[in-house]
Amino acid sequence: MVHDLIVIGGGPAGLTAGVYARTRNLSTLILEAEQAGGQLSWLYPTKSVYDYPSYIAIEGHELGQLFVEHARVSGVEVREGETVEEVRRGPKAFEVRTSKGVYEGRAVIVAIGNGPFNPRVLEIPGETEHEGRGVHYRVRDRRSFKGHCVLVVGGGDSALEIALEVVAPAKEVTLVHRRAEFRAMEKNVQAVQKSPVNVLFNSELVSIEDVDGRLDAVVYNNMTLEKVVKRVDSIIINVGFEPLQTKVERWGLELEGARNIKVRPDMSTSVPGVFACGDAVWYPSKEKRIVTGCGEAVTAVISVYKYLKAPYWA
Ligand SMILES: Cc1cc2nc3c(=O)[nH]c(=O)nc-3n(C[C@H](O)[C@H](O)[C@H](O)COP(=O)(O)OP(=O)(O)OC[C@H]3O[C@@H](n4cnc5c(N)ncnc54)[C@H](O)[C@@H]3O)c2cc1C
Structure with missing residues (x-):
């Protein structure tokens, strides 16, 4: 079967494309490498989203699943666990090859987000040894921090949002940031200031030691040059991501930098018939929300x- 449209990536952008494609009766297939719902579902499922209009507050996973349900109810076929490895123009349509098969689409929308990545590590003593055993890089379920003393490392929006996410179930949360001020949205900064989160500015986590089943986090103040030891149950490190190599560059699309797909105002790419949207794209003043x-x-x-439909009639 040749689909009118194949959407690569089942995050908010890809799923919205599916919903809208069905309003124009386009037969639509979404291919998702992991779990449909995108970053909301697999990266920050229990973090609240406060800036998606019409929901004053909604957890990532719940919002992600509403996107998925909306697409499915609209008649979109969503296939999960299928990583697209190659896109090429065939005699009649685009051939989209995944780890499981080949699909044909008359047009393609690429909505693959930032692509695969690993969390950036601090490379400090004790970090790797305790990964998954007290040291974490993301919050899969904030309830798992219930009653814990938690140290969060980072000063961007994600780190602040993580501190705010775990502050309710945790016993105590300390946020450690190496600079004198946060690099985050005012809303998040104000929320942290009003919350019970303890903030240590000009501070760096320099080593982690195991003590009687808990962790001793050694924190160095880069202004006073003093070291303090905080005994905690969990450390969440959020200092950015290291993008992994993707195959997008081999799909023939013009990129900005190593991975962002250049789009025109109509979201067309350098390949006729291939369009793109969401975190994957670049244009001047692009915002990843x-x-x-x-x-x-x-x-x-x-x-x-x-x-x-060319020639287009409206
Ligand atoms: C910690 C954190 C908190 C955030 N909080 C907010 C917030 O509160 N409000 C807000 O507006 N934004 C927030 N964002 C940003 C927001 O999550 C993104 O802008 C949004 O998810 C982008 O949607 P997308 O569909 O473009 O990409 P994604 O959500 O990344 O979805 C892309 C999907 O494509 C899939 N994919 C990738 N490669 C392939 C492939 N080759 N084949 C098939 N599938 C593939 C991926 O598995 C993924 O599911 C946050 C981001 C982070 C990291």
């Missing part, structure tokens, strides 16, 4: 429709 990705998805679908 859920709502912006969804808006781009609508534009991408309208462009797909015009491409498939």
Whole structure:
């Protein structure tokens, strides 16, 4: 079967593309490498999202699953656990090859987010040895920190949001940041200031030691040059991500930098018939947020429709 549209990536952008494609009756297949719902479902499932309009607060996983349900109810076929490895133009349609098979689509929307990545590590003594045994890089379920003394490392939005996410179940949360001020949205900074989170500025976690089943976190103040030892149950390190090599560059799309797909205002890429949206794309003043990705998805679908129906009548 040749689909009108194949969407690569089942995050908010790809799923929104699916919903809108069905309003134009386009037969649509979404191929998702991991779990549909995107970063919301597999990266921050129990973090609350406060800036997706119409939900004052909603947890990542719940919002992700609502996107999935909306797409499925609209008639989109969503296949999970299928990583797209190659996209190429065949005689009749694009051939999209995954780890499990080959699918044909008359048009393609690439909505693969930031692609695969590993969390950035601090490379300090005791870090690797305790990974998964007290040292974490993401929060899969905030309830697992119930009653814990938690040390969160980082000063960007994600680190602040993690501290705020675990502060309710935890016994105590300390946020350690190496600079004198946060590099985060005012809303998050104010929320941390109003919360019971203890903040240590100009501070760096320099080593982790195991003591009677708990962890001694050695924190160095880079202004006073003093070291303090904090005994904690969990350490969550959030200092960015290291992108892994993807195969996107081999799909023939023009990129900005190593991985971001260059798009025009109509979300078309350098390959006719291939469009893109969400965190995967680059254009001047691009913002990587859920709502912006969804808006781009609508534009991408309208462009797909015009491409498939050319000459377009409206
Ligand atoms: C910790 C954190 C907190 C955040 N909080 C917020 C917030 O509160 N509000 C907000 O608006 N934004 C937030 N964001 C940003 C937001 O999550 C992203 O902007 C949004 O998820 C982008 O959606 P997307 O669909 O473009 O990409 P993604 O959500 O990344 O989805 C892309 C999907 O494509 C899949 N994929 C990748 N490669 C392939 C392949 N080759 N084949 C098939 N599938 C593939 C991936 O598995 C993934 O599921 C946050 C981000 C992080 C990291």
